[in-house]
Amino acid sequence: MLSRNDALAKRKERPALPAPARRIVAVSPDDGAAIDLKQPELAAVLAWLVPGLGHLYQGRTRKGAISMGVVMVIFLAGMWLGSGRVVYASWRPDDTRWWFVPQAGLGVVAIPAVIQSMAINGPSREPFWAGGLMAPPLHDGQLVSRRYAERLIQTDPYLEDGDFFDRPPYRQFRADQISMWHHELGRFFELGTLYTVVAGMLNLLLIYDAWAGPMHPPKDKHKKNSDESAEEAAEAPTEANAESKQPD
């Protein structure tokens, strides 16, 4: 028989086993199967960039593909309704675009809009993408590059050469483009905004799902509570039992 010291010495001689790889899993509320979340933080970032991409990275292919389709269809429908003008980032005091905050739930939207906004307010005075997609509307007195002014005059039927003063090396806008957009699009400006906002907000839920797995439906909680109360009821002595246990 080995003494305690021998056993300890033998244990020390044994090579240390490698630490098991840390896997973060969630439990499916439907069948209790484990869902490998891989790197949840990376999945969340991917899900923010493109809806469903985080799920695809985790191997939850069907859920990711359908989520991507649903959210992107709603977003693109909103862009179509709003003629591509409803998503822009603007923090001017007279045109603070608060709707951009929920719209930014889609990274594929937020990043280009921020780049366009920074570019048009930067030294070049024109959007990074010359087409002006997701660029904020021009306001009265805003300086823009000659090239961008000419492009707008050619492509926008509501704008004409007289809407820009000559301020070398720039041109100065002398109207209010957001009013023109509202006049042109009517209720479709609001509808497009609503669609893109809802798409961004729904993607926040998908980001959470990619990060932490599915939320358990409330009925599980109720079931658990009812199970617990049933166990308590079984353990607790009833009045009838208590009476029957009393000695005669």
Added chain:
Amino acid sequence: MIPSPLLFALLLDQVPLLLFSLPLIAAASFVFAATHHESPTAIWWATVEWAVWLVGILGLVLLAVILFGRLI
């Protein structure tokens, strides 16, 4: 009794958001279901359940708004 298509057309004329809200309700129902379930079958049934709830709640709100609009 107003026939259903006529009632729908009347509502559509009075409340255009009715038509435009349907895709949003469908999308929201799917995402709510997808964030609570993992198996495709469970997601499908939960989507239907969420859609019924959302249409019911929003329909009641719409009805209340229309009725209040008539009264005031």
